[in-house]
Amino acid sequence: MSEPNVPQTPEVPEAPAGPYVYDYAAAPNRQIVMPKTVPLPSYRTYLAEQKAAAEADEAKWQKSLADYETAKAKAEAEGKDAPKPPVRPVPRKDDNDMKAPVPQEATDADLLKLQALLGDKVEEIFEQAGELVCQVKKEAILEALTLCRDEAALKYEMLADQSGTHYPAAKDFAYSVVYHLTSICRRKRLRLRILVPEGFAPESACAVYPGANWMEREIYDMLGICFLNHPDMTRILCPEDWEGYPLRKDYPTVGWGQRDISFREDRSGMLERIALQKAGQLGLNLKQPKAD
């Protein structure tokens, strides 16, 4: 039996072989839950989903009607009371102040103008939550940005924000890069979006909007998307020798190189002190020295 007042040296686990090799089972908070869906808003997908849902609803209703007919015929043949006819369920009315915005058809003049100017380089245009979204082909992004800045009817002078998102569940692309443009003189905002597969380097926006410099460096640092013709493609938030890209979905929240802290372990000798105190209350002396 071990001495209770002698501090036990805790078993130190061996350091992992490399920076990426971790026993995720031993550290549950490092486990990664990879996303299964691609939350990319799109008017076309929304319409298709709505149509599919309506068709499924209709098929269910037809089936319940047919079931009713057969049940009725059966009851009549057996001389029993007829069953209740089915009632089509009315969708429940939510009386709260929350109503999720859905994608809507593009009616704004700016989006239609972009569509007219870019032609088939536009993949999709729609509006959602009062915001204008234009998804263009990834090769045409620089052209679209130049057009947005210089065209007299558009005049988006400022690139307010640029960021990316990782979609590991998507099949034909891996990232989206979004450009939030602001027109100061016309008080309008527009979002340009491109979908980028793994390894593709989109054209840098620095030539059109010099302010994109640091934002693209941040995207490179956090997601690992390189930009072509960028004047200074270096890491910005992480150190130069940092491994991995933190905002990818396969990067754990509790980062590599961090210690696993178990709050149950006796970090300050507190458990030992409590044990001694309790022993003192019971009249035991655990602190007796060993007789040599």
Next chain:
Amino acid sequence: MFKNEEMEINLGPQHPSTHGVLRVKLRLDGETITHCRPMIGYLHRGVEKICENQSFFQGQVWTDRMDYCSAVANNLGWAEANEKLLGITVPRRAQYIRTLLNEFNRLASHLIWLATHALDIGAMTVFLYAFREREDILDINEAFCGSRLTTTAFRIGGLREDLPPGFEKLVRKFLAKFPTCLEEYENLLTENRIWKKRTIGVAKLGAEDAIAMGVTGPVLRAAGVPYDIRKAFPYAAYGEMDFEIPTRTEADTYARYLVRMAEMRQSARIIQQCIDGLPEGPVMAKLPKILRSEVNEVYHATESPKGEIGYYLVGEKGSLNPYRFHVRAPGFINLQSLPKMAEGGLIADIVAAIGTLDIVLGEIDR
């Protein structure tokens, strides 16, 4: 004996004028800066990654800790972005109280800017005076939400609680006193010969450059562009308020100082209107117990004291947490213009240039 050589030095990350942990690599030719490269990331905590793995509600305390000088403004942007993502309508009384607290926060942030900027340039008294008034504002914060610096003031859909009793009296007392305090600062600085020599013509950034770099806030307004999101894209109760956007055309450090001083007067005006016209009613929207998002993508920008703070959120169907959370930090974008301001100037002026941008490294590094 004297060699005509360029010298490379580091300003920061420990220099008191770098407001945290900003490192600026400078190449000097005598006293003139020939090359300037700001380096950030010493405070990076991965706020975006953390918020993506927490519920919509839990993200709020992280926005407090990004820019601790204007926590309320960050909370407001975050709450409104979430409301836009989920499609929530906020009651009017809550909007008024949000506007009021946001303007108090603007005052507090501008006061801390004035204090530290003046201290950087060498004026000690203003530092002590400005902190005196900032204490009163923090007392008002404390009366509303119990904490002074990291307020966590708002909730998605409104406010946690209504104003406490006696709050109005506290606000009116402050408003009665504040104009004389502003005059005190202006008496110390505006016509001060040293202050003018250190600020006029220093760290110039013209309107075209500022717009191209994406610079917003008082720095852009001091270049003559009347762009204020409170007017351009009204949010909270700003659409119902009567106020002006102060602008200057000189685009130097002195102009930015004057713009911020004028902005403080406008903030006091907005607070007065909020407290006079405070509507009755609930302060929280009727919401389901669990907030679930639909597939949506929003970018919501609000005017923080430092410029445009934008939250980009991506919502997943049925999800309790944002799929993607990105912050467009005003300081991050504004700091990009530092080389443009500093190159060709004197090394003593880069301290004024850093101060005039009003940066907080917690927000820049996130």
